[in-house]
Amino acid sequence: xxxxxxxxxxxxxxxxxxxxxxxxxxxxxxxxxxxxxxxxxxxxxxxxxxxxxxxxxxxxxxxxxxxxxxxxxxxxxxxxxxxxxxxxxxxxxxxxxxxxxxxxxxxxxxxxxxxxxxxxxxxxxxxxxxxxxxxxxxxxxxxxxxxxxxxxxxxxxxxxxxxxxxxxxxxxxxxxxxxxxxxxxxxxxxxxxxxxxxxxxxxxxxxxxxxxxxxxxxxxxxxxxxxxxxxxxxxxxxxxxxxxxxxxxxxxxxxxxxxxxxxxxxxxxxxxxxxxxxxxxxxxxxxxxxxxxxxxxx
Amino acid sequence: xxxxxxxxxxxxxxxxxxxxxxxxxxxxxxxxxxxxxxxxxxxxxxxxxxxxxxxxxxxxxxxxxxxxxxxxxxxxxxxxxxxxxxxxxxxxxxxxxxxxxxxxxxxxxxxxxxxxxxxxxxxxxxxxxxxxxxxxxxxxxxxxxxxxxxxxxxxxxxxxxxxxxxxxxxxxxxxxxxxxxxxxxxxxxxxxxxxxxxxxxxxxxxxxxxxxxxxxxxxxxxxxxxxxxxxxxxxxxxxxxxxxxxxxxxxxxxxxxxxxxxxxxxxxxxxxxxxxxxxxxxxxxxxxxxxxxxxxxx
Numbered sequence: 001x002x003x004x005x006x007x008x009x010x011x012x013x014x015x016x017x018x019x020x021x022x023x024x025x026x027x028x029x030x031x032x033x034x035x036x037x038x039x040x041x042x043x044x045x046x047x048x049x050x051x052x053x054x055x056x057x058x059x060x061x062x063x064x065x066x067x068x069x070x071x072x073x074x075x076x077x078x079x080x081x082x083x084x085x086x087x088x089x090x091x092x093x094x095x096x097x098x099x100x101x102x103x104x105x106x107x108x109x110x111x112x113x114x115x116x117x118x119x120x121x122x123x124x125x126x127x128x129x130x131x132x133x134x135x136x137x138x139x140x141x142x143x144x145x146x147x148x149x150x151x152x153x154x155x156x157x158x159x160x161x162x163x164x165x166x167x168x169x170x171x172x173x174x175x176x177x178x179x180x181x182x183x184x185x186x187x188x189x190x191x192x193x194x195x196x197x198x199x200x201x202x203x204x205x206x207x208x209x210x211x212x213x214x215x216x217x218x219x220x221x222x223x224x225x226x227x228x229x230x231x232x233x234x235x236x237x238x239x240x241x242x243x244x245x246x247x248x249x250x251x252x253x254x255x256x257x258x259x260x261x262x263x264x265x266x267x268x269x270x271x272x273x274x275x276x277x278x279x280x281x282x283x284x285x286x287x288x289x290x291x292x293x294x295x296x297x298x
Numbered sequence: 299x300x301x302x303x304x305x306x307x308x309x310x311x312x313x314x315x316x317x318x319x320x321x322x323x324x325x326x327x328x329x330x331x332x333x334x335x336x337x338x339x340x341x342x343x344x345x346x347x348x349x350x351x352x353x354x355x356x357x358x359x360x361x362x363x364x365x366x367x368x369x370x371x372x373x374x375x376x377x378x379x380x381x382x383x384x385x386x387x388x389x390x391x392x393x394x395x396x397x398x399x400x401x402x403x404x405x406x407x408x409x410x411x412x413x414x415x416x417x418x419x420x421x422x423x424x425x426x427x428x429x430x431x432x433x434x435x436x437x438x439x440x441x442x443x444x445x446x447x448x449x450x451x452x453x454x455x456x457x458x459x460x461x462x463x464x465x466x467x468x469x470x471x472x473x474x475x476x477x478x479x480x481x482x483x484x485x486x487x488x489x490x491x492x493x494x495x496x497x498x499x500x501x502x503x504x505x506x507x508x509x510x511x512x513x514x515x516x517x518x519x520x521x522x523x524x525x526x527x528x529x530x531x532x533x534x535x536x537x538x539x540x541x542x543x544x545x546x547x548x549x550x551x552x553x554x555x556x557x558x559x560x561x562x563x564x565x566x567x568x569x570x571x572x573x574x575x576x577x578x579x580x581x582x583x584x585x586x587x588x589x590x591x592x593x594x595x596x
Contacts, residue, residue, distance in 0.1 A: 128579050132569050144582050164508055164574065166464030167583045190568065191537040199507055199538055206504030209497055210462055239489040240497055270488065271430050276462065281426050284442050285465045 016152050018179070018214070019049035020255040022233040022247050024222035027061025030073055034059050034082050037099065038089050044254055045093040051152055055220040056100035056127075056159050056183040057111065063225040067109075070137040074104035077114055078121040087120045094118045096150060098157055100183035111138045113157045113183045115148055123148045125157035129165055131187075145171040153178035153261045156213075160184040163203050163217075166210070173211035173277060178261045180207075182217040186230050197246050198232045209240025212268035212276045214259050221250050238264035314450050316477070316512070317347035318553040320531040320545050322520035325359025328371055332357050332380050335397065336387050342552055343391040349450055353518040354398035354425075354457050354481040355409065361523040365407075368435040372402035375412055376419040385418045392416045394448060396455055398481035409436045411455045411481045413446055421446045423455035427463055429485075443469040451476035451559040454511075458482040461501050461515075464508070471509035471575060476559045478505075480515040484528050495544050496530045507538025510566035510574045512557050519548050536562035 021040040025033040037058050044052045056062070059082045060073035077083050082101055090097050096117040103112035103124065111127040111134060126141030127134075145168060147156045156172035158180055163169075172180050186200045200217070208215045214237060221231045234245030235257040244255040268276050319338040323331040335356050342350045354360070357380045358371035375381050380399055388395050394415040401410035401422065409425040409432060424439030425432075443466060445454045454470035456478055461467075470478050484498045498515070506513045512535060519529045532543030533555040542553040566574050 128582055129577055130571075132571050135571050140579070141582075161572075161577075165578060166468065166504075166508055167578065170464065171583065190565070191535075191539060193539060196539075199503075202500050202503045202538065203507065205497075205500045206464075209501065210464055237489075240500065241489060241491060241494075267488070273428075273430050273433050274459075279427055279459075280463060280465065281438070284426055284439075285469065 016259045016261055017048045017050055018216045018235055018257050018259055019044035019047070019052045020216050020218040020233045020235055020244070021052060021054050022219055022221060022231055022251070022253050022255070023055065023058070024220055024252060025055065025058050025061045027063055027224055028069070028073065029061070030059050030082070033061065034085055038085065040254060041089055041095075041097055042093065044256070045095050047256065049095065049256060051096045051155075051179075051181070051216075052098070053181045053216045053218040054097065054099040054183055055218050056113070056185040057102055058100045058183065058220070060102040061224060062185045062220070063227050064137055065225075067137050070102060070109055071104065074102035074109050076105065077101065077103045077112060077124050078116075080104075083114055083116070083121065086114065087116050090116045091118060091120055096152060096155070098155070098181040098183060100159060108139045109137055110141060111159060113159055113181075115155060115157065117150060122150065125159070127159040127162060128168065129161045131161040145175070147172060147175040147177045156180045158182050160186060163200065163207065166207060169207040169211050169213065169215070173213050177213055178264060179214040179216060179259070182215060184217055184219045186219045186232070188228060188230055198230050201232060201234060201246055204234060204236050205240045205242065208236040208238060210276060212238045212264065214238050214261070214264055216257075221252065238267055314557045314559055315346045315348055316514045316533055316555050316557055317342035317345070317350045318514050318516040318531045318533055318542070319350060319352050320517055320519060320529055320549070320551050320553070321353065321356070322518055322550060323353065323356050323359045325361055325522055326367070326371065327359070328357050328380070331359065332383055336383065338552060339387055339393075339395055340391065342554070343393050345554060347393065347554060349394045349453075349477075349479070349514070350396070351479045351514045351516040352395065352397040352481055353516050354411070354483040355400055356398045356481065356518070358400040359522060360483045360518070361525050362435055363523075365435050368400060368407055369402065372400035372407050374403065375399065375401045375410060375422045376414075378402075381412055381414070381419065384412065385414050388414045389416060389418055394450055394453070396453070396479035396481060398457060406437045407435055408439060409457060411457055411479075413453060413455065415448060420448065423457070425457040425460060426466065427459045429459040443473070445470060445473040445475045454478045456480050458484060461498065461505065464505060467505040467509050467511065467513070471511050475511055476562060477512040477514060477557070480513060482515055482517045484517045484530070486526060486528055496528050498528075499530060499532060499544055502532060502534050503538045503540065506534040506536055508574060510536045510562060512536050512559070512562055514555075519550065536565055
């Protein structure tokens, strides 16, 4: 599905080229990390990508020693230096980028991702589900699952452990998202067999299939202060099958996929009777998932 | 994980042997289908199984010509002949069985599954999400996702297309289910690559992992009135990895797995901070999944 020859004049909903950048940020080296991100974005744009996804916390790195270190690396969004450099880049290249950035909002920190486009800043997503000791540094996200209307299609964002919660993708899809961009720092999970792809692959495929949405995941690689990351970035089509990746476990690389979002939307209709979203039994779920107990109608 | 030597005197929550029967019912041949089911149940019990799962509509077959045929094959539950024979069998063998049965309730039909144990009838689940032209024959389920307390553990049931909806498993898990039994008649899905396991494998693994529940799926095989079925029955542990199967595409076989449900429950705790169910952001989901729109807290 990699598209090398790509004519921007023909860009439309029907032929979106998505790129996922698998790279290795280094905690604390923000200047170098951002420079590296911009080089990758330029490379992807040069090869025809109109939407580029970068990893979680791509500018700061992931394993902070303490909250002071996290605080010093975080920036207000979209006013901070990283977001400004990113907006300059997307304006110059005429593309959209989703990038994980440590956000500072007053005295609060969020594990956030920013969406920036040809006209500059579009929006921010704040990770809802914090993993492990992220709780020491970050507040849980407080802006739900926003879906951003763009000329490319409707874009939602999830970050890493958010993907363990099917609700995340459901909330994106039921609001009309066509594609969910996932900046991530996937780590090894308990009981992972060595000869199988990461469980994240399975979770992503299931979510794409169940919701009829494209999901584009950009993971980091490398080892940071004793914490390994598992690579295996991937792009999954709305039918649940990978269209690019999983990438390697440990190499810097960029995945590309040409996606027809019009087709993705139509493929949610499975046959004359079934549609993956319309078939939801909201009449059953709503009384149950709120309280955790069923309301029987008989 | 197959356990051939198994001492029923040691049966407890910690060593549940689950069996999934992959077989081929023939539409209309109810007497023969039920006899075949009972033979398989006896074989599984003989090999130590204390919980046996049979396919969807295992007594009637699946592809009805018209509603009259479906109506004639359906039975009231638990009063009908199939359920009575099943209860006799589980009482005699001292085991639990989940079996798909076409249910007649007055003039309504349901694609149901019955749970029967050593003391006879326990409960009925009615399929919530109807696939394709099942809409011509069956009413959509109207009893939510019940979870049944048994000496083996807390058992929920889902049927086939129910598994396409992450809400089904969430509703089971948030009500405390340890294991979800899935009588199914999986058919080929659009865009299925020939060299990969059925998408149902991915959906089942993702649901087990996201919810920390065991999922035991018994599919049928064969071709019925032009409709092929894909076999590949499987049993997935609460960490999301298969413990038995996927089975073959086209052979009659019984899968066995020894499951420690105590361990399953404890594995929902991923680390000092994370638990797959407690980490749900109900504060975010509840206002959103009901209406489809977010309620921002900022």
